[in-house]
Amino acid sequence: MTALAAGLVVLVAAACGPLLGRRDARGAAVLGAAVAAMLACPLLLPREAPLFRVLVLFVSAMAGGKMLDYYLSGPHAGGSGAYFRYLVHPGGLDFPSSLRKPADVSRAREVRRLLGGLAALACGVVSFAWLVTTRFASDSFPADHVAKMVAFGFTIEGVACVSCAGARLAGFHAVPIVELAFLARSPAEFWRRYNRLAGAWLYRHVFLPCGGRAHPLRAVLVTFLVSGAVHELLFAIALERVTGYQLAFFGLHGIGVALSRPLDRLGRRPAGAAAAAAVHAAFLLATSVLFFASFAQVLPGFYSARPWLR
Numbered sequence: 001m002t003a004l005a006a007g008l009v010v011l012v013a014a015a016c017g018p019l020l021g022r023r024d025a026r027g028a029a030v031l032g033a034a035v036a037a038m039l040a041c042p043l044l045l046p047r048e049a050p051l052f053r054v055l056v057l058f059v060s061a062m063a064g065g066k067m068l069d070y071y072l073s074g075p076h077a078g079g080s081g082a083y084f085r086y087l088v089h090p091g092g093l094d095f096p097s098s099l100r101k102p103a104d105v106s107r108a109r110e111v112r113r114l115l116g117g118l119a120a121l122a123c124g125v126v127s128f129a130w131l132v133t134t135r136f137a138s139d140s141f142p143a144d145h146v147a148k149m150v151a152f153g154f155t156i157e158g159v160a161c162v163s164c165a166g167a168r169l170a171g172f173h174a175v176p177i178v179e180l181a182f183l184a185r186s187p188a189e190f191w192r193r194y195n196r197l198a199g200a201w202l203y204r205h206v207f208l209p210c211g212g213r214a215h216p217l218r219a220v221l222v223t224f225l226v227s228g229a230v231h232e233l234l235f236a237i238a239l240e241r242v243t244g245y246q247l248a249f250f251g252l253h254g255i256g257v258a259l260s261r262p263l264d265r266l267g268r269r270p271a272g273a274a275a276a277a278a279v280h281a282a283f284l285l286a287t288s289v290l291f292f293a294s295f296a297q298v299l300p301g302f303y304s305a306r307p308w309l310r
Contacts, residue, residue: 117161
């Protein structure tokens, strides 16, 4: 059933794409109806399977983001071949830049990236499974949360390497979705390293229209508000209720990014890099409780200890 729901999402995105070539009322109506239909597809799955709903919603979010990006970058002349290539691009959220011819790719380097990513991914998945099955730190939520954060870090870095290497080896232009985010020394640096595809999409379609670098505070806060609202919507569809955790998490990180300049300056000094990293790590560990609270609701047993948020 999960595969059927995801397949319906792809079918809707493929069928409606040719109608998005012009930025007119018809294109806007088609886009709105298509996105609504794709977001409704996960509801074909039972309420008791929120994790599978989230997986389908991930496909819906990627397809919807591509469709909106394609529509906003129009009008597009000619056939729909470019749109379909963009739709199947495993790591593209920027039309038409994602379709440009990739630079010379060292297959040996990408194979090493792929193998390293698989190793990191395996480490993360095995670590998480061990933490859950052994109920590690079941008497201490802070310790449990830190352990899950480390396992998640290995997993997401592994996924980033595997997806980037796989796309490049398949002939697509691609950048790592996540690039050593654990090395960040401020919230601003963290979001330059983490989920770079969504970050670039939000930069083009939210940050710049809201004033960009001419009005950075407003642009940053609105960008994180939009990101939080999207995450909140996706989890609300999966859970059939609104918790507010994602809005709170991204709202706090918007404020953190807006206030990152002192940490960035401190992190550029040899003597201050460790201090900046420690302050940022404390901020990330504290606020990520909100982010993972939603995951704990769609994945029973995510935490071994009793979570602070329910």
